[in-house]
Amino acid sequence: MIQQRVPSSPSGGTPVGRVVATELKPATPHQFHFWTANETSIGIGAIVRVEEDGRETGDGGRVVYGVVTDAMAYSDLATPLHDVVGAEGDPARAAESPTVRQEIRLWTAAVLRQEPEEPLQPVPLGRVCVADDADVVQALRMDAYLTGATPSGIPVGLYTSGGLEAPVYLDADFLLGPEAAHLNISGVSGLATKTSAVEFLLSSIFQHFPAHKGRVAAVCFNVKGPDLCFLDQPGPLDDADRRRYERLGVTPQPFARVRYYAPFKADGVNLNTLRTHPDLAGNVEPLVWGLEEVLDFAEVLLNRDDIDAKADAFIDFLSDRVVRREFDDGFGGTHRVQTFADLDRLFRAIFDGLESAGRSDMWRTHHVATIRKVRNRLSNISTRCKGLVTDDGPSSDLPWGRFDAQTVYVVDIANVDPLGQDLVFARIVSQLRERLERRDLGVDAVVVFVDELNKYAPADGPDTYVKKMLLDISERGRYLGLVLFGAEQFRTQVHRRVVGNAATIVYGRMDFDELATPGYQVLTPATKIKLATLPVGELMVRHPHFTQPVFVRFPRPAVLRGRDGVGRFPPAADLPFEDAVVRQLVRMDRRIRPNEAKDLIADRTPDDVRRALAATRRARPEDPLAFFRRALGRAVPAPAAERPREVVQPLNPIADEPY
Amino acid sequence: MSGERRLRDALVAAGAVPASHVPEESTGRGDLLEVAGAELVEDATVTAHPVAPIAGPPAVAFLDGIERWLVTFYDGVVPIVRAYVAGAVRRRDGSRRLSTALAATREFHVAPLAALRPGVRAALEASEIELVDVAADAQQATQPGRALEAARRVVENARVALEKALGERHAAALGPDEWLVVDGVLSESAALSRHPRALGVIKSHAAQYFEGEALTRALTIPDHHRSSVFQPRGRARHEVYSWYLRLWPWEGNDLLFGLVRVEARAHADTVATASRIAGWLVRERAPVATPDRRWDRLLYPMHDVETYLRARAPRELVPRAASRLPRRAS
Numbered sequence: 001m002i003q004q005r006v007p008s009s010p011s012g013g014t015p016v017g018r019v020v021a022t023e024l025k026p027a028t029p030h031q032f033h034f035w036t037a038n039e040t041s042i043g044i045g046a047i048v049r050v051e052e053d054g055r056e057t058g059d060g061g062r063v064v065y066g067v068v069t070d071a072m073a074y075s076d077l078a079t080p081l082h083d084v085v086g087a088e089g090d091p092a093r094a095a096e097s098p099t100v101r102q103e104i105r106l107w108t109a110a111v112l113r114q115e116p117e118e119p120l121q122p123v124p125l126g127r128v129c130v131a132d133d134a135d136v137v138q139a140l141r142m143d144a145y146l147t148g149a150t151p152s153g154i155p156v157g158l159y160t161s162g163g164l165e166a167p168v169y170l171d172a173d174f175l176l177g178p179e180a181a182h183l184n185i186s187g188v189s190g191l192a193t194k195t196s197a198v199e200f201l202l203s204s205i206f207q208h209f210p211a212h213k214g215r216v217a218a219v220c221f222n223v224k225g226p227d228l229c230f231l232d233q234p235g236p237l238d239d240a241d242r243r244r245y246e247r248l249g250v251t252p253q254p255f256a257r258v259r260y261y262a263p264f265k266a267d268g269v270n271l272n273t274l275r276t277h278p279d280l281a282g283n284v285e286p287l288v289w290g291l292e293e294v295l296d297f298a299e300v301l302l303n304r305d306d307i308d309a310k311a312d313a314f315i316d317f318l319s320d321r322v323v324r325r326e327f328d329d330g331f332g333g334t335h336r337v338q339t340f341a342d343l344d345r346l347f348r349a350i351f352d353g354l355e356s357a358g359r360s361d362m363w364r365t366h367h368v369a370t371i372r373k374v375r376n377r378l379s380n381i382s383t384r385c386k387g388l389v390t391d392d393g394p395s396s397d398l399p400w401g402r403f404d405a406q407t408v409y410v411v412d413i414a415n416v417d418p419l420g421q422d423l424v425f426a427r428i429v430s431q432l433r434e435r436l437e438r439r440d441l442g443v444d445a446v447v448v449f450v451d452e453l454n455k456y457a458p459a460d461g462p463d464t465y466v467k468k469m470l471l472d473i474s475e476r477g478r479y480l481g482l483v484l485f486g487a488e489q490f491r492t493q494v495h496r497r498v499v500g501n502a503a504t505i506v507y508g509r510m511d512f513d514e515l516a517t518p519g520y521q522v523l524t525p526a527t528k529i530k531l532a533t534l535p536v537g538e539l540m541v542r543h544p545h546f547t548q549p550v551f552v553r554f555p556r557p558a559v560l561r562g563r564d565g566v567g568r569f570p571p572a573a574d575l576p577f578e579d580a581v582v583r584q585l586v587r588m589d590r591r592i593r594p595n596e597a598k599d600l601i602a603d604r605t606p607d608d609v610r611r612a613l614a615a616t617r618r619a620r621p622e623d624p625l626a627f628f629r630r631a632l633g634r635a636v637p638a639p640a641a642e643r644p645r646e647v648v649q650p651l652n653p654i655a656d657e658p659y
Numbered sequence: 660m661s662g663e664r665r666l667r668d669a670l671v672a673a674g675a676v677p678a679s680h681v682p683e684e685s686t687g688r689g690d691l692l693e694v695a696g697a698e699l700v701e702d703a704t705v706t707a708h709p710v711a712p713i714a715g716p717p718a719v720a721f722l723d724g725i726e727r728w729l730v731t732f733y734d735g736v737v738p739i740v741r742a743y744v745a746g747a748v749r750r751r752d753g754s755r756r757l758s759t760a761l762a763a764t765r766e767f768h769v770a771p772l773a774a775l776r777p778g779v780r781a782a783l784e785a786s787e788i789e790l791v792d793v794a795a796d797a798q799q800a801t802q803p804g805r806a807l808e809a810a811r812r813v814v815e816n817a818r819v820a821l822e823k824a825l826g827e828r829h830a831a832a833l834g835p836d837e838w839l840v841v842d843g844v845l846s847e848s849a850a851l852s853r854h855p856r857a858l859g860v861i862k863s864h865a866a867q868y869f870e871g872e873a874l875t876r877a878l879t880i881p882d883h884h885r886s887s888v889f890q891p892r893g894r895a896r897h898e899v900y901s902w903y904l905r906l907w908p909w910e911g912n913d914l915l916f917g918l919v920r921v922e923a924r925a926h927a928d929t930v931a932t933a934s935r936i937a938g939w940l941v942r943e944r945a946p947v948a949t950p951d952r953r954w955d956r957l958l959y960p961m962h963d964v965e966t967y968l969r970a971r972a973p974r975e976l977v978p979r980a981a982s983r984l985p986r987r988a989s
Contacts, residue, residue, distance in 0.1 A: 086945035097959075098945075099751055
């Protein structure tokens with residue numbers, strides 16, 4: 001446990017500097033200046049402790065903690081011309097002068113904390129010491145949540161300075177709710193280590209999530225290559241990493257429970273992911289949705305021009321009155337619509353009925369042109385999202401209601417077209433939100449990691465469904481335990497309410513053009529330079545308890561990086577249809593002989609085979625081959641609904657006009 | 660062509676050197692006031708020797724001192740002076756940085772005690788601060804200006820004594836390859852004036868040692884030249900050898916611009932090594948000792964010692980920058 005410093009006790013430590021104040025550079029309650037020797041461990045971001053004179057003898061006095069935000073060096077040279085004169089115009093001779101000019105290292109620090117806190121006064125002109133572990137705890141006000149009956153610290157990294165490595169903790173109540181929530185990380189691609197930082201932090205959360213806060217899981221959207229495809233595989237660590245893990249109290253191990261979900265490719269049998277190596281493919285589940293799953297999110301797939309108020313009303317009609325119900329089309333036909341194929345049969349029945357009856361062009365108050373338009377757009381969905389959306393097969397989805405604690409659910413949509421990505425993202429996050437609201441997800445809090453926020457919640461551009469949903473999470477998620485970990489290259493290009501609601505802001509190496517934007521004007525030029533040159537593995541963190549940003553270093557995540565994973569576990573080549581079906585059956589039951597399975601599907605249409613395979617996968621029978629044979633032998637029945645659809649409060653409705 | 664221009668051209672053509680110098684005698688600078696005399700120990704006449712800059716010894720110590728004084732009270736018209744003198748030796752080694760090797764300070768009151776009223780004198784004597792008497796006659800004591808001049812001399816003597824003590828103490832402990840450079844004359848100290856690796860560098864030229872043509876040659880030596888070595892006469896308490904050295908070109912400035920006088924022990928080796936020592940001192944002109952106004956003659960390490968001492972001087976003895984408005988409304 002971290003030792004808390006008694007405020008009135010005399011402190012040790014050799015001073016490394018002294019506070020100075022002049023009329024032009026005064027010490028204020030929020031900022032002070034101090035000098036050090038030329039050779040010093042102090043640097044931008046260093047945390048220091050200022051002790052008023054007399055404190056070292058135990059006579060009381062104020063203690064101020066500050067973080068270095070700027071630095072200056074200058075000599076007693078009155079004008080550059082004098083240096084030229086002294087060197088006789090030859091720069092080489094300037095270095096030969098027998099005496100080095102007096103120079104100063106003058107540092108500017110922002111106040112992190114004062115003891116006592118009241119009355120708030122200017123920083124005393126006292127001695128400056130390098131902060132130790134206990135000082136870092138005090139300076140960052142971590143004592144408020146590291147001690148007490150229900151500590152809630154989540155290690156985020158090590159504050160490092162001059163050989164000191166002090167753990168820095170985030171407050172779970174402010175990272176994962178309910179006081180505040182959400183984390184936003186930004187930085188340039190490849191150098192900011194955004195994904196690695198999130199992987200480490202998730203590991204830290206899983207190991208340090210306070211028991212009194214319940215169970216936590218994570219849903220990660222893999223939107224780039226193999227980034228998150230190997231979270232369950234150990235990655236290489238060096239001694240420095242292991243030392244940092246030990247210092248942070250985090251066990252360096254890959255995630256023990258990871259579930260992967262990926263849509264199929266267009267062939268409907270090969271998974272659309274880079275995690276297809278035979279050794280790893282066992283825990284990759286297909287992500288396949290049917291009409292029921294998609295219809296509520298038709299707005300994601302259909303643009304504003306497609307969906308006017310009339311079409312919107314008709315879609316709602318289908319959703320509320322038709323799907324999963326016995327429905328009379330008014331022409332003598334009864335339909336039970338559960339798939340896109342069923343829906344298309346209904347449409348055909350309506351058009352045929354209208355035509356044969358010679359009736360008007362209205363059906364149930366909906367104009368036939370509207371019906372044709374909706375039919376056209378909805379029918380097109382399964383084409384545009386082939387592999388993800390099935391026309392008539394059963395769906396395969398995340399285990400809603402059965403989420404496990406300390407489990408990462410990776411949804412690999414890296415190779416899915418942008419429309420499909422939007423659909424996956426919208427539906428999964430909506431489901432999380434609804435189930436957390438109903439408290440039937442299986443866990444009490446879920447971290448949703450979304451990379452490329454620049455794309456999903458841009459600062460400008462149209463108000464898409466996804467953007468509205470991200471705004472909703474950002475603004476209300478903390479009450480539900482739905483926590484957004486967002487990442488992007490350019491923070492200023494993300495919707496300001498999405499980033500503004502993130503209580504914890506993390507910066508990796510930043511692009512200098514980005515730093516030049518007004519959003520960063522609160523940072524000093526020195527801090528900006530440091531941000532623009534941050535080494536890999538170092539971050540700047542802002543957190544509600546920290547009155548100033550603090551730089552931390554985190555160890556490499558103990559998981560296999562995507563690039564390395566692809567090298568070690570090369571993706572399997574796409575198989576021909578028959579072989580892919582056989583492989584899936586064999587994966588369910590290794591006793592199945594490939595030839596026997598091939599014989600079964602030899603004369604069947606691919607659609608029949610896909611339906612039978614999906615049914616088998618869904619049922620998970622003890623004898624998969626027998627089940628598959630039966631499924632092929634007859635029409636594959638549509639799965640019964642688990643329970644009636646529940647009415648869930650809609651997100652901000654897209655259409656302002658009620659139907 | 661203007662009249663000024665014609666005059667200038669005529670003077671230059673006749674051998675005069677253009678200059679720009681406002682004499683500062685009125686502010687206390689006492690150059691060129693006294694002729695002391697000298698005996699050449701090198702060359703038959705004063706000769707300018709070219710000097711090539713060379714690297715100095717690996718370790719050199721620099722000694723300088725400061726004085727601060729202020730009238731803090733008047734007893735009637737008798738001024739009571741609060742004085743502070745300090746000196747320091749700052750040593751430079753291979754790092755080319757200066758660090759303090761020795762430092763000493765002295766703080767005291769100066770007043771003509773006999774002229775003070777008993778109560779005032781008793782109060783001064785009871786204070787923890789040393790009290791120094793100015794042995795003044797009755798006329799001095801009743802004339803504030805004279806009393807101040809007497810006090811100034813006391814303070815100056817105290818500084819010189821402090822510097823001398825520091826210099827002798829450090830010289831006694833000098834390493835075999837280490838030199839000591841003193842800001843001012845060596846000849847005040849027997850120990851320093853005999854030391855083989857002690858130098859005095861004198862910036863002010865209140866005393867002159869030549870006349871006529873010799874004076875002209877001595878004071879007009881060009882940049883990077885030294886004069887012949889001579890043995891000063893006059894006020895010198897202990898025998899030393901000396902020579903002039905020009906650090907910066909004086910043409911366009913005043914006659915003494917960049918001119919220092921160097922003192923070393925009175926020994927044949929001094930003559931033999933004068934050019935090498937001068938070459939080393941020429942190297943010391945960089946970095947220039949700005950913003951000090953005497954930078955043309957002030958070696959940077961001496962400037963550094965002064966800066967060090969000034970930084971440590973009591974703030975109450977620094978003249979106030981504020982206006983001298985009445986302290987109390989009438």
